[in-house]
Amino acid sequence: MLIVMQENASEAAIENVIKFIKQFGFDAHVSKGEAHTVIGAVGSKMIDKRDIELLDGVKEVIRISSPYKLVSRVFKEEDTVIDVKGTKIGDGHIGMIAGPCTVETYDQMEATAEKLNDYGVKILRGGAFKPRTSPYSFQGLGEEGLKILKEVADKYNMAVTSEVMEVSQIPMFIKYVDILQVGARNMQNFNLLKSLGEIRKPVLLKRGLSATIEEWLMSAEYIMAGGNREVILCERGIRTFEHMTRNTLDISAIPVVQKISHLPVVVDPSHATGLRDKVAPMSKAAVAAGADGLIIEVHNSPETAVCDGAQSLYPEQFKELFTDLKALAAVVKKTF
Amino acid sequence: MLIVMQENASEAAIENVIKFIKQFGFDAHVSKGEAHTVIGAVGSKMIDKRDIELLDGVKEVIRISSPYKLVSRVFKEEDTVIDVKGTKIGDGHIGMIAGPCTVETYDQMEATAEKLNDYGVKILRGGAFKPRTSPYSFQGLGEEGLKILKEVADKYNMAVTSEVMEVSQIPMFIKYVDILQVGARNMQNFNLLKSLGEIRKPVLLKRGLSATIEEWLMSAEYIMAGGNREVILCERGIRTFEHMTRNTLDISAIPVVQKISHLPVVVDPSHATGLRDKVAPMSKAAVAAGADGLIIEVHNSPETAVCDGAQSLYPEQFKELFTDLKALAAVVKKTF
Amino acid sequence: MLIVMQENASEAAIENVIKFIKQFGFDAHVSKGEAHTVIGAVGSKMIDKRDIELLDGVKEVIRISSPYKLVSRVFKEEDTVIDVKGTKIGDGHIGMIAGPCTVETYDQMEATAEKLNDYGVKILRGGAFKPRTSPYSFQGLGEEGLKILKEVADKYNMAVTSEVMEVSQIPMFIKYVDILQVGARNMQNFNLLKSLGEIRKPVLLKRGLSATIEEWLMSAEYIMAGGNREVILCERGIRTFEHMTRNTLDISAIPVVQKISHLPVVVDPSHATGLRDKVAPMSKAAVAAGADGLIIEVHNSPETAVCDGAQSLYPEQFKELFTDLKALAAVVKKTF
Amino acid sequence: MLIVMQENASEAAIENVIKFIKQFGFDAHVSKGEAHTVIGAVGSKMIDKRDIELLDGVKEVIRISSPYKLVSRVFKEEDTVIDVKGTKIGDGHIGMIAGPCTVETYDQMEATAEKLNDYGVKILRGGAFKPRTSPYSFQGLGEEGLKILKEVADKYNMAVTSEVMEVSQIPMFIKYVDILQVGARNMQNFNLLKSLGEIRKPVLLKRGLSATIEEWLMSAEYIMAGGNREVILCERGIRTFEHMTRNTLDISAIPVVQKISHLPVVVDPSHATGLRDKVAPMSKAAVAAGADGLIIEVHNSPETAVCDGAQSLYPEQFKELFTDLKALAAVVKKTF
Numbered sequence A, B, C, D: 001m002l003i004v005m006q007e008n009a010s011e012a013a014i015e016n017v018i019k020f021i022k023q024f025g026f027d028a029h030v031s032k033g034e035a036h037t038v039i040g041a042v043g044s045k046m047i048d049k050r051d052i053e054l055l056d057g058v059k060e061v062i063r064i065s066s067p068y069k070l071v072s073r074v075f076k077e078e079d080t081v082i083d084v085k086g087t088k089i090g091d092g093h094i095g096m097i098a099g100p101c102t103v104e105t106y107d108q109m110e111a112t113a114e115k116l117n118d119y120g121v122k123i124l125r126g127g128a129f130k131p132r133t134s135p136y137s138f139q140g141l142g143e144e145g146l147k148i149l150k151e152v153a154d155k156y157n158m159a160v161t162s163e164v165m166e167v168s169q170i171p172m173f174i175k176y177v178d179i180l181q182v183g184a185r186n187m188q189n190f191n192l193l194k195s196l197g198e199i200r201k202p203v204l205l206k207r208g209l210s211a212t213i214e215e216w217l218m219s220a221e222y223i224m225a226g227g228n229r230e231v232i233l234c235e236r237g238i239r240t241f242e243h244m245t246r247n248t249l250d251i252s253a254i255p256v257v258q259k260i261s262h263l264p265v266v267v268d269p270s271h272a273t274g275l276r277d278k279v280a281p282m283s284k285a286a287v288a289a290g291a292d293g294l295i296i297e298v299h300n301s302p303e304t305a306v307c308d309g310a311q312s313l314y315p316e317q318f319k320e321l322f323t324d325l326k327a328l329a330a331v332v333k334k335t336f
Helices: A011-023 A049-053 A106-119 A143-156 A167-176 A190-197 A213-225 A253-260 A269-273 A276-288 A315-331 B011-023 B049-053 B106-119 B143-155 B167-176 B190-197 B213-225 B253-260 B269-273 B276-288 B315-331 C011-023 C049-053 C106-119 C143-155 C167-176 C190-197 C213-225 C253-260 C269-273 C276-288 C315-331 D011-023 D049-053 D106-119 D143-155 D167-176 D190-197 D213-225 D253-260 D269-273 D276-288 D315-331
Strands: A002-005 A027-032 A037-042 A058-062 A082-084 A087-089 A095-099 A123-125 A159-163 A179-182 A203-206 A231-235 A265-267 A293-297 B002-005 B027-032 B037-042 B058-062 B082-084 B087-089 B095-099 B123-125 B159-163 B179-182 B203-206 B231-235 B265-267 B293-297 C002-005 C027-032 C037-042 C058-062 C082-084 C087-089 C095-099 C123-125 C159-163 C179-182 C203-206 C231-235 C265-267 C293-297 D002-005 D027-032 D037-042 D058-062 D082-084 D087-089 D095-099 D123-125 D159-163 D179-182 D203-206 D231-235 D265-267 D293-297
Touching (some): A002 C002, A011 A037, A027 C027, A087 A095, A095 A106, A106 A123, A106 A143, A106 A315, A123 A143, A143 A159, A159 A167, A167 A179, A179 A190, A213 A231, A213 A253, A253 A265, A253 D276, A276 A315, A276 D276, A293 A315, A315 D315, B002 B011, B011 B027, B011 B037, B011 B049, B027 D027, B049 B058, B087 B095, B095 B315, B106 B123, B106 B143, B106 B315, B123 B143, B143 B159, B143 B167, B159 B167, B167 B179, B179 B190, B203 B213, B213 B253, B231 B253, B253 B265, B253 C276, B265 B276, B276 B315, B276 C253, C011 C027, C011 C049, C095 C106, C095 C315, C106 C143, C123 C143, C143 C167, C159 C167, C167 C190, C167 D167, C179 C190, C190 C213, C213 C231, C231 C253, C265 C276, C269 C276, C269 C293, C276 C293, C276 C315, C293 C315, D002 D011, D011 D037, D011 D049, D087 D095, D095 D106, D095 D315, D106 D315, D123 D143, D159 D167, D190 D213, D253 D265, D265 D276, D269 D276, D269 D293, D276 D315, D293 D315
Parallel strands (some): A095 A123, A095 A293, A123 A159, A159 A179, B095 B293, B123 B159, B159 B179, B179 B203, B231 B265, B265 B293, C095 C123, C095 C293, C123 C159, C179 C203, C231 C265, D095 D123, D095 D293, D123 D159, D159 D179, D179 D203, D231 D265, D265 D293
Antiparallel strands (some): A002 A058, B002 B058, B082 B087, C002 C037, C002 C058, C027 C037, D002 D037, D027 D037
């Protein structure tokens, strides 16, 4: 921690700061600059930097240690690769996850999965518990939905991912799904994160609507701190003032995260944009920028979908997109 | 719902839209303008407006019904007044809630509560379960904290509020606290909201960091839809690009919410600004703008506080502020 | 400037950084912490900190000098007071500026000014050159508007403020107005700022829609660096994701700016909220939070106003508001 | 314009609204829904919708005509192609613009241009007048910079682009440059836009830091309304709460703009991210998403650059990137 004193700070003020931090078990290294004296507080104790900022003569306190450890490349240099039933995500392997927003019926899932399997998709998505802004909206099929999802996936030897909303649902999810999703609205549901740290299945952690990358990594840290090392980060758009797309997909988060963390980053262009005709260009952008995976909504019949049909691709659209994505991946030296 | 057709939309496109919405049980009222034909879709069914926006020739679909019902002044015209052990919040009564960020020890709570009681505060706050960005930070005393809080409050005949983080904690909270708080990060933890709809104690619902006012009201709607009509809204700052304050306290949310909803709106200047010397001006601003209450962090010894000491007022600072706030309240024709 | 090395930075990397900064004329003070080595770069030269951040082993470079000088309380401790024809703004004096959005006709200005003068307003506002988002909207009366403004103001012995949009307009403005306004969209029109630094009349500088407080102060620094020391800062709302108000009035900017700068801060609640019924609560909030002035739109007949009538107060509404504001000012120990 | 009445609006209120809009020359089409009466105001007059929103019983007024005309695909269906000395931008042709942030010396420009020309770049960029946040930063070489730029470009038969900051500079720019740039901070400098409408050279219009896409298009409309039809839009990042990149490059703006406007959209990854190692992934993302061009900072010796060296590519880095970009372009069926 570095404590920058104001230009006109007195010697007494400097002494007072040193005394204050020593009380908390820190050593003080003082260095005088042209205008500002800087005090380095050396130690590993926890202290709220604002407590020091309120002392007389202090201009600013700067934390220099990263708050995250386990998610960082300093802790683990090589890329983490998540292996889901033989499909790899990370370190040059781009994972493709596809399926409808919501599990509606066995037939709908079956019709969709059959096509996706044909196209080479090995991980199927589908919501069973839906976080909806309105209490009056369809809230999902619940456990029945998870059963359908698993039954269909088993038929095609696919893996399965679905969103878990609550601590008490975790044991149920473990029975049915291969990757547990945490939704954007639950990114800082810390009780849920802690409980997911105790299981041994991969967790796909969506970035919150207004979460900074640092906060997102800290939420991953919660899961890893519990002992679960299989975390997949998922960028799904951030809230800005722009309203022509539902959210603003932060493509630059991909290289930023990949530099500081070893965890794979996948991108959800369907929720970020909210409209079908924007899914293809944003999927391509994600792959070109180096994403480790995509999670794309595809429905066998979008116009009759219970939920988010407007952002779901038709199977044939997806097929064509997937072909382009493989060509783009080759340019950036990755493979699906 | 109003469907605005593009300027050059063909008759066939218009017919197709009409056919589409009739399938979903809507009647169609067509009116032709200078440039655009507008189709009014009359009915009460649920439909994703984007499904219509994807039809040929459609420029835009506009939802005209508010998504919220029970929270709205259309549903209930007069102000909701929350009565907590005789202290009123709403309809001209400004509620004052004060206390430390976190319950640390019996002595700390007792020392703080004694002063606050002297100053006329009737509702005590204190965290027992703390949502912390880092898994390595202090997470609160848990149930022990709630016990201390209640014991101290009982001594001074004060009411108590504390933050609940999880569905499974609700029965425990009901034993100890008079107002259950939902934190900003849990504003869209829908399972928690639903469960809080089933109890019969007031809920203080903080606005999420990047929540729109409409989303905030929808979360209140979740609680009210369950049958619990005692919801207090709490503005605590929104995330913007400005970093000289922790968040940007959205004071204009006060009159905006009061116009469309009957629920009381209280303001948390401590978390919004994150620094002690900004708490007084922002508290004054909130009262002048018509807030129905304040929730302010006060600690008997901020410099030794375990958490958020930097934004906690000293008891004497609070005393002086409270005096000013009463004078300001009189000008806007309200009382504490 | 402080250079924080990565945890695993080698001695060679540290040496390389030291060599690099010495080339640019800086001295290096090295201090080793538990995890990070920190190098203090002492000197007054200009260097882009990102150039150092790109060197091997560097985690982060932190600038510790404020980029602003003349606007800072370090440069000038006591409040700057702007005196406009005897009306003071700053240091406990709250300036009230009022008038219509746009100068429409002599009669309109006369009718409005007569009332405002009766109520004790001494500074009249009115736009002659209007920055409009659309090229097809009314762009103002131009010089004719300034003439009317001055003629009416002279009749009532009032001062006058109006927005200047271009360097070439400055000589014209100097003839007619007492305070030159810079609009939010021109806050970083640096050529305009430089030219305003060369005149000797007060400048009211609106904060840009997405400007940080630091950038706003830097724009004021441009004007002051030219020699013009009479700058009034004007907070007028920032752009956020919330759309129930036109912008989000950042009331906390008032105490934040007042702590770091000696310049007065006035607030424009009319443009920030965009609706008449929000002007009164936000004006009150601004005064309660310590604003040094207000600039409020008042029109003798808002429903026939050419522009922004919806956010203009009726004269009687303004009169009532002004009475309340005086009472609030007394509580915070200021006067109009 | 559609006027949505409140659920409980009286007949008298509805009549009053109709009377009001008729005064302004609009016809009224009334249609009654389940809950809301909607009044269509048919006509082409200008009216501030907020004036109607303030009438009794009105819930909301919705504008249905787009505010832009000339920039829209409704006005012109086929893509606009800008031809700069034989290099095409738009309709499948991706324009590559490259060069240093700032013109420093003849030798620097010559060394950079030589390489770029070798790599096949036909449009050279370089700043001569620099908009700087601080009045104490280097402000550019001025006209001397433009001369150097042109001299070097002529040697290699390249075209030239540079940023114009002021109306009075336009005649000078016309002598030296082929594309006039408008910087992000000047996107709503309406006097500048109007003057650029009167010339007959292409204008590259950067999106403002917090400008919505609609506002950006309206600024292009200003230029086109003056008669200049050669506008290139440039996305360069928007301001969000995320600070790990300088700005957030809004890649989704590319397909959004291309759907509603015929103008080409180019992307500036250098200013958006602010760091060299993010330029390559974001350039690739832009091309994959369908951008019509790129403007990339390249410097023959970035570590000694006067300005923005940290975000400038080395010539060899650019060369390698350009090769990848051409391969990506082929996948999306475009060419450089």
